[in-house]
Amino acid sequence: PDAHPLHPQTPGILETPDSLDLEEIMGDLSYDDDDTATSSNDTILDYGAAPCHNRFCPLFQSVAPPFLAATSVAAALATGALLVALAKRPQAWRWPQSRALVAQLALGTALFAALLPALAAGAARGWHLGTALCRLTHLLWHWSVFAQALLVASGSCGTAWARWEPRSRRSAVALWAAALLLAAPAALVSGVAAGTACVRRSVGILAPLYLLHLALCLLLLLLLPAGLLLAALAVPRLRASGAGLAWLFPGLWAPYGAGLAGEFLLQAGLLEPTCGSFEHFDIALGLSEGLGVLHCGLGPLALLLARSC
Helix, strand or coil, X not given: CCECCEXXXXXXXXXXXXXXXXXXXXXXCCCCHHHHCCCCCCCCCCECCECCECCHHHHHHHHXXXXXXXXXXXXXXXXXXXXXXXHHCHHHCCCCCCHHHHHHHHHHHHHHHHHHHHHHHHHHHCCCCHHHHHHHHHHHHHHHHHHHHHHHHHHHCCCCCCCCCHHHHHHHHHHHHHHHXXXXXXXXXXXXXXXXXXXXXXXXXXXXXXXXXXXXXXXHHHHHHHHHHHHHHHCHHHHHHHHHXXXXXXXHHHHHHHHHHHHHHHHCCCCCCCHHHHHHHHHHHHHHHHHHHCHHHHHHHHHHXXXXX
């Protein structure tokens, strides 16, 4: 039952008629129905005379719901503690970890964590909330992540948040509006498949809108962390001022950005598929996304620890 026939036109994809793909459960790692529809008459590509096996879906169905639920609870507690610390000791927060910047990061992690219960329920029982809420979930998910990426970059490379004044307030509005605009393609390429699956990608891998979304993810989750690292290495002042705040978020999300790039290369046929890539890539990408999800709990804790130290 776990042997996955490979579609003759898209050998980078594995599927069985009776198993759920990661995207069909939660909205990650989905494959377009036109690319992945298989039947009993499909030709099985022979890699080493043995069928390729992918055991990721059963593993995800058993692990994802408790992981997402536990992360949501931990994030709520950590973010609440951070907000209490901001209110109780306002004078303790100075640039680069200013109150304005930390409060916005807390808002981003709270928005992200608020989506996890619905995703946990969808992973356990399927998505039954409709296409509109599916797309809204993906929009808010990426809005939170992109806004935090932009906040980290602005907090590491400038003094925009040193004071909460009209100029910084206008900057905050512009930043969150830009993050929402950048997240819009994520909502447009997502959708509901098979009636109960909120998928991240309901269009072809080469669809222009998906390529735009992928480029934005790579820019903010992979290239931006690399740029911050190079800037910190080149300018010691940046490394000294922003290290405690800057590195956790990019470090947790950068592997997922690299995983999205690998997914595209495999599905677009730019990398030659093998049994090993089929059997292990989903697990690697799932783990990298799980690492990124942890930011909503670990980020507030890191800010609290940095301030207390």
